[in-house]
Amino acid sequence: MNTDFTYCGAVLEDLGLMPEGSLSTFxxxxxARGWASPASDIDFVIVTTEEFSDExxxxxxxxxxxxxxxxxxxxxEDRRWELKYWLESQVDQLFDKISWEAxxxxxKVGDRLTEVEVVFLERLVTCLPxxxxxxxxxxxxxxxxxxxxxxxxxxxxTKADEKVETALSQLAGDDPESGVLSARDAFGWAMDAxxxxxxxxxxxxxxxxxxxxxxxxxxxxxxxxxxxETMRTYDPSKPGNWIEAVARLCKKVSMxxxx
Amino acid sequence: xxxxxxxxxxVPRVRMEVRFRKVRGTVLVAANDQTLxxxxxAAFSSGEIDGVRAVSDIGAALAREYEIPEEMAIDxxxxxxxxxxxxxxxxxxx
Numbered sequence: 423m424n425t426d427f428t429y430c431g432a433v434l435e436d437l438g439l440m441p442e443g444s445l446s447t448f449x450x451x452x453x454a455r456g457w458a459s460p461a462s463d464i465d466f467v468i469v470t471t472e473e474f475s476d477e478x479x480x481x482x483x484x485x486x487x488x489x490x491x492x493x494x495x496x497x498x499e500d501r502r503w504e505l506k507y508w509l510e511s512q513v514d515q516l517f518d519k520i521s522w523e524a525x526x527x528x529x530k531v532g533d534r535l536t537e538v539e540v541v542f543l544e545r546l547v548t549c550l551p552x553x554x555x556x557x558x559x560x561x562x563x564x565x566x567x568x569x570x571x572x573x574x575x576x577x578x579x580t581k582a583d584e585k586v587e588t589a590l591s592q593l594a595g596d597d598p599e600s601g602v603l604s605a606r607d608a609f610g611w612a613m614d615a616x617x618x619x620x621x622x623x624x625x626x627x628x629x630x631x632x633x634x635x636x637x638x639x640x641x642x643x644x645x646x647x648x649x650x651e652t653m654r655t656y657d658p659s660k661p662g663n664w665i666e667a668v669a670r671l672c673k674k675v676s677m678x679x680x681x
Numbered sequence: 682x683x684x685x686x687x688x689x690x691x692v693p694r695v696r697m698e699v700r701f702r703k704v705r706g707t708v709l710v711a712a713n714d715q716t717l718x719x720x721x722x723a724a725f726s727s728g729e730i731d732g733v734r735a736v737s738d739i740g741a742a743l744a745r746e747y748e749i750p751e752e753m754a755i756d757x758x759x760x761x762x763x764x765x766x767x768x769x770x771x772x773x774x775x
Contacts, residue, residue, distance in 0.1 A: 576702075584698050590697050669697055670732060676710065677701040677728050 425456070430466070434505070436495055439476070439494060445469045445510055446554025450545035457632055459641045464501045467542065467549070469557065474507035483540050486512045491538065508542065516543065525569035532577035543570055544623035571618060572681045578615035579676050582608050586669045600660035607666040609650055612672040616641060619679045641678050642671075689740070689755055692775040693762050694732035699770050701727075714772050722747065726761055732774055736762055 427449045434440040440447065451465040454457040474492045481490035487659070492507045516539055518524070524531050546565055551558055587606035592601035613630060617623075620637035634647050649655060651672065656664040700711045708724035710717050719727060725746055729739045739762075740755030747754070765771035 554718070579702065587698065670695075673697075673699075673701065674731075675693055677703065677724075679703060680706070681702055681704045 425550055427453075427464075427550055427552050430464075433464075433498065434468075434552075436564070437480075437496070438525075439505060439576075441470050441472065441474055441507075443469065444553065444592055447550040448554070448558055448593050449551040449552060450549045452629075454465075454545070454550045454642050455632075456674050457629065463504050465545075466503065466505045466552070467545070468505055468507050468511065469510055469554070473509060478623075478672045480589050482506070482534075484512065485534075485536060486515045486539075488606070489510070499609035506542075513542075513561065516556055517568060520525040520565075520568045520570040520573055522569045525573055529573075529576050532573040535573070540574070540625075546621060547621065571621065574623070575615050575679055575681050578611045578618060579679065579681075582611035582672045583614060583676065585611060586674050589665050590669060600663070601665050602656070602661050603663040608672050609668050613647065613651075615679050616675050620640050641675065686740065687736070687763055687766065689735065689737040689764070690775075691761065691773050692732065692737050693730050693736065693739075693765070693771045694730065694774045695727070695730055695770050696770060702721065710770055712768060715768075717720075717768065723761055725728070726758055727765070729771075730762075730771060735775075 424462065430449070431440060431447060434447070446467075446469045448454075448467055449464060450467055452462050453464045460463075476494060477491070478496070481491040482493055483489060484491055487581050488509070491512070493504065494507075495502060495504045497503070519531065519535065519539075521541070528550065543565060546558070546561055549558060553579040585604050589601045589608055590605035592598070592604055610627065610630075614625060614632070616639050617630070617637045619635045620639055622633040624633060631644075631651070636645060638644075650668065653664065657668070690765065696712065701709075702709045703724075708719040708727070710719060710727070713735055722743065726739055726743050729742050736758050737755055738759035743749070743758055744751040744754035762771060766773070
């Protein structure tokens with residue numbers, strides 16, 4: 423797999439999409455992780471000190487000042503490229519939100535982070551540089567020292583607990599089919615908590631097996647994980663058994679995962 | 682089943698409505714609107730409760746983990762399980 427994306431800087435300059443004075447440019451997502459398919463986009467983040475403005479850009483809303491992340495998408499050599507332009511000041515505000523002080527004041531602070539914000543932070547961990555390696559390393563160190571991981575783990579464990587309670591309530595209420603679906607949700611949240619606690623971020627279900635292999639948690643083997651994920655032990659004549667097994671697994675995860 | 686029948690062959694299980702959190706090394710357990718902090722050994726033993734293994738098995742695991750006499754560990758485990766039953770954290774399934 424090609425992990426050298428430095429050539430992209432010149433392409434972006436030629437297209438007038440690399441603002442002067444950019445602090446860092448990096449590739450994120452499946453391409454950076456080596457998980458891309460031939461149809462995958464190549465996603466970039468460009469960090470600037472001045473607001474980016476271009477007629478080709480559309481905006482993603484964020485609860486920051488300014489409240490938008492300009493985004494440009496185009497095709498180049500048969501692949502879709504997408505660029506998000508973050509201001510350094512927006513990144514500063516984002517890190518303020520995930521400080522230990524913020525977490526200690528309100529452990530549900532994760533509920534107030536938007537998907538755009540969380541994805542930006544998650545992808546910082548596994549991004550590949552185009553330019554500005556120093557900036558990336560500094561922000562990675564800052565992220566590691568922040569409460570980000572604990573915030574997301576706490577959020578995932580809470581969701582898992584809620585879904586377990588719903589599943590058991592539905593089972594007790596003679597609605598086992600709904601209970602099975604809730605238990606599947608609970609399992610997903612519990613696995614997210616487990617994987618995030620190992621530094622494997624990302625909420626998309628399609629990457630969960632890859633994240634599990636990368637994290638290799640001691641709590642659960644890949645084979646055990648995959649058995650639950652594919653519902654291999656589910657018996658349609660005894661749905662309660664599978665629901666209860668998932669509930670016990672979720673409990674085990676909540677006892678072992680460090681916040 | 683009440684804890685009056687608790688013995689080394691009993692099989693405990695954590696009640697489903699109980700919530701655990703491991704916060705910076707400390708295991709907290711929430712049940713019935715109260716939150717308890719578990720000691721290190723209580724947290725270890727609680728983690729061994731799976732609704733399948735008997736109290737004696739959990740005690741044996743505790744003895745191995747902390748290199749203490751098995752008889753003492755099993756006695757400690759019986760006491761712990763009794764406390765956890767009293768706090769509605771654990772129930773006996775056998």
